[in-house]
Amino acid sequence: MNKKTTACPLDCYDACEIVHDGKILGAKNGHTKGFLCPHLNHYEKHEEIKEPRYKGKTISMEQALARLVETLRESGAEKTLFYRGSGNFGLMQEVSDHFFASFGATLTNGSLCDGAGAAGIIQGRGSNKNMPLSEIEKSEVVILWGRNPHVTNSHLLPLLKDKTLIVIDPRKIESARNAALHIQLKPHGDLYLALLLCRFLHIENEYDEEYLQEYASEYEELYELTQTVRIKATLEDIDVTLGQIGMLLELVKGKKTAIVCGVGIQKYSDGADIMRAIDAFAVMLGLFGKEGCGVAYLGESKEGIESPFKRQAKRVSKVNTDFSAFSSVFIQGANPLSQMPDTQRVIKSMESVANVIYFGLYENETSQRADLVIPAKNFLAKEDIRTSYAHNAMLFMPQILESEYGISEYELSRYLCKAFEIEIQSEEYYLSHFKNFAVQRIDGSWQVESREEIPYQNGFDTDDGEFCFLEEYDNDFDMNKKMFLLTPKSPKSLNSQFYREKYVYLHKEAGFLENQEVQISSEQGKIVLKVKIDATIRKDCVLLYSGTPGVNMLTSSRHSLDGKNAIYQENKVEVKAI
Ligand SMILES: Nc1nc2c(c(=O)[nH]1)N[C@H]1C(S)=C(S)[C@@H](COP(=O)(O)OP(=O)(O)OC[C@H]3O[C@@H](n4cnc5c(=O)[nH]c(N)nc54)[C@H](O)[C@@H]3O)O[C@H]1N2
Ligand SMILES: Nc1nc2c(c(=O)[nH]1)N[C@H]1C(S)=C(S)[C@@H](COP(=O)(O)OP(=O)(O)OC[C@H]3O[C@@H](n4cnc5c(=O)[nH]c(N)nc54)[C@H](O)[C@@H]3O)O[C@H]1N2
Numbered sequence: 229m230n231k232k233t234t235a236c237p238l239d240c241y242d243a244c245e246i247v248h249d250g251k252i253l254g255a256k257n258g259h260t261k262g263f264l265c266p267h268l269n270h271y272e273k274h275e276e277i278k279e280p281r282y283k284g285k286t287i288s289m290e291q292a293l294a295r296l297v298e299t300l301r302e303s304g305a306e307k308t309l310f311y312r313g314s315g316n317f318g319l320m321q322e323v324s325d326h327f328f329a330s331f332g333a334t335l336t337n338g339s340l341c342d343g344a345g346a347a348g349i350i351q352g353r354g355s356n357k358n359m360p361l362s363e364i365e366k367s368e369v370v371i372l373w374g375r376n377p378h379v380t381n382s383h384l385l386p387l388l389k390d391k392t393l394i395v396i397d398p399r400k401i402e403s404a405r406n407a408a409l410h411i412q413l414k415p416h417g418d419l420y421l422a423l424l425l426c427r428f429l430h431i432e433n434e435y436d437e438e439y440l441q442e443y444a445s446e447y448e449e450l451y452e453l454t455q456t457v458r459i460k461a462t463l464e465d466i467d468v469t470l471g472q473i474g475m476l477l478e479l480v481k482g483k484k485t486a487i488v489c490g491v492g493i494q495k496y497s498d499g500a501d502i503m504r505a506i507d508a509f510a511v512m513l514g515l516f517g518k519e520g521c522g523v524a525y526l527g528e529s530k531e532g533i534e535s536p537f538k539r540q541a542k543r544v545s546k547v548n549t550d551f552s553a554f555s556s557v558f559i560q561g562a563n564p565l566s567q568m569p570d571t572q573r574v575i576k577s578m579e580s581v582a583n584v585i586y587f588g589l590y591e592n593e594t595s596q597r598a599d600l601v602i603p604a605k606n607f608l609a610k611e612d613i614r615t616s617y618a619h620n621a622m623l624f625m626p627q628i629l630e631s632e633y634g635i636s637e638y639e640l641s642r643y644l645c646k647a648f649e650i651e652i653q654s655e656e657y658y659l660s661h662f663k664n665f666a667v668q669r670i671d672g673s674w675q676v677e678s679r680e681e682i683p684y685q686n687g688f689d690t691d692d693g694e695f696c697f698l699e700e701y702d703n704d705f706d707m708n709k710k711m712f713l714l715t716p717k718s719p720k721s722l723n724s725q726f727y728r729e730k731y732v733y734l735h736k737e738a739g740f741l742e743n744q745e746v747q748i749s750s751e752q753g754k755i756v757l758k759v760k761i762d763a764t765i766r767k768d769c770v771l772l773y774s775g776t777p778g779v780n781m782l783t784s785s786r787h788s789l790d791g792k793n794a795i796y797q798e799n800k801v802e803v804k805a806i
């Protein structure tokens with residue numbers, strides 16, 4: 229078989245380049261450096277749905293598509309919801325938005341992922357431009373602030389070699405082992421930590437005054453705000469010492485520093501403020517617009533690319549969607565019955581929907597509930613292009629294999645457009661549209677043209693070009709005796725895809741035994757799971773990986789105050805033996 233190159237389609241910072249010669253292998257060149265993660269190393273072992281079915285009975289693809297058209301005709305656009313998740317990050321996934329928006333159906337907005345942090349970034353900087361992996365490579369000090377690269381971003385690891393590492397995470401993640409400093413703070417303590425870091429920078433006159441005068445002249449107001457944080461009491465509340473603050477400031481002094489943030493820090497109601505406070509610390513250090521410096525977050529994967537699809541539509545939030553308001557709900561690339569918050573509510577809300585249609589690769593809670601199941605083609609069997617939320621490459625994903633089952637998003641959308649007399653361009657047209665947003669570099673790779681390697685070199689994108697500091701914050705650190713719920717990502721699964729976890733992870737001093745069955749409960753609901761003892765987590769934390777069946781029985785479908793994001797970690801929980 230000929231060698232062909234493509235890219236991993238999954239929702240992951242790395243967006244790896246793949247060489248396929250009958251086997252899936254990591255490309256040797258570029259950031260992929262010849263290795264892939266377990267999800268792709270074992271990709272072809274995961275059994276895909278091969279046959280469409282309606283009300284439990286196998287049907288042909290022709291019958292499924294005819295059934296779908298009939299269903300949409302019966303419901304009408306008003307009563308149709310299109311709910312798309314992040315199972316595949318190819319740009320062509322949005323072609324279904326084009327059909328449903330043109331049809332007049334309702335689409336979604338809001339975020340289960342990074343929306344609160346993104347909102348905080350935009351409030352401060354006026355835009356959300358990310359620090360790419362290639363710049364992190366040039367830094368001397370890297371602060372992993374709620375990012376776990378061994379699990380979620382393994383292609384960052386080779387770039388971290390020989391750098392001074394600081395880890396701020398309630399868990400002793402793998403990177404904490406060789407970090408110069410690990411601040412194992414209480415979950416949700418980050419806003420206070422960031423404000424205290426700003427305050428001490430000011431007290432010790434270690435801030436970048438020249439930079440601040442030019443690009444963030446209201447820094448004295450920020451200092452006043454930080455003075456409202458009571459030092460001793462707050463440090464106790466968040467379980468951080470003055471020594472740790474001093475050491476962090478010493479380690480970053482005069483060094484090219486990258487603050488690399490993940491999504492765990494912002495899955496709270498004040499997630500936007502948390503991210504904005506971390507940004508403020510970076511501004512105080514003068515880290516923006518300089519080589520090897522800045523703040524990396526989960527950026528916008530479609531930054532610099534205009535969509536060729538019609539996307540204006542009525543929208544409802546994907547955090548607390550009222551499915552019962554619709555008679556047809558078409559779900560693509562998502563498993564809302566596991567991954568949306570407050571599963572109890574989702575089950576109820578979906579109960580009365582006459583037609584739940586699931587368009588995906590794998591069996592899961594949502595495919596089990598669906599009336600009509602339509603198998604998708606996987607990324608090897610369809611044409612696509614992807615970009616990343618952590619680097620600036622554009623990667624082409626030509627079809628590599630023929631597949632006898634499933635249908636691509638483009639083919640499905642074309643079929644629906646034809647049935648409803650909606651205009652749609654050819655697949656080649658869309659692919660070349662996307663390609664127009666990239667330029668080829670000397671090494672042959674393609675890069676999204678308008679993305680900057682070092683954003684904010686001439687100030688920020690706010691009205692006056694200056695950083696806009698946080699002006700107030702919510703001062704109610706949750707002191708109640710219940711335990712913090714952490715729901716980070718698992719090395720075995722990608723959210724609910726692949727090998728899903730089934731345990732609750734607790735510190736040995738939490739008072740339970742390995743394999744003991746316990747009940748975990750929150751205001752929202754409860755679940756029973758077996759215990760795994762885990763020395764990497766704090767005594768006051770209960771860890772359930774994202775994708776664990778039942779995890780979202782415990783979470784609430786409230787939104788973050790800004791950014792319309794889910795707040796998976798806001799609820800505190802209790803554990804008891806059963
Ligand atoms: N293997 C694997 N890779 C994935 C995914 C997956 O499911 N599995 N999912 C993908 C997706 S959808 C995303 S969004 C990214 C997310 O990528 P990351 O942001 O790296 O993922 P998380 O594991 O959610 O969170 C990272 C760290 O934040 C810590 N954390 C949790 N709460 C807090 C807090 O309050 N404060 C601080 N300082 N730290 C906290 C957790 O302990 C964890 O170590 O990963 C992507 N990559
Ligand atoms: N408690 C808790 N819940 C969470 C999180 C958390 O941290 N804690 N994390 C949240 C985050 S960050 C995210 S991003 C969401 C993710 O939530 P979802 O978007 O629901 O993601 P997955 O669970 O990965 O399910 C993706 C589905 O896409 C399908 N799929 C894969 N490839 C294709 C394809 O090419 N075409 C089609 N049509 N389908 C495909 C697969 O069958 C799979 O079932 O979960 C959120 N849920």
Ligand code: SF4
Pocket residue numbers: 236237238240241242243244264265266267268382383
């Ligand atoms: S590290 Fe991420 S992009 Fe690379 S193969 Fe794994 S899931 Fe795909």
Ligand SMILES: [Mo]
Pocket residue numbers: 239340341342
């Ligand atoms: Mo995510």
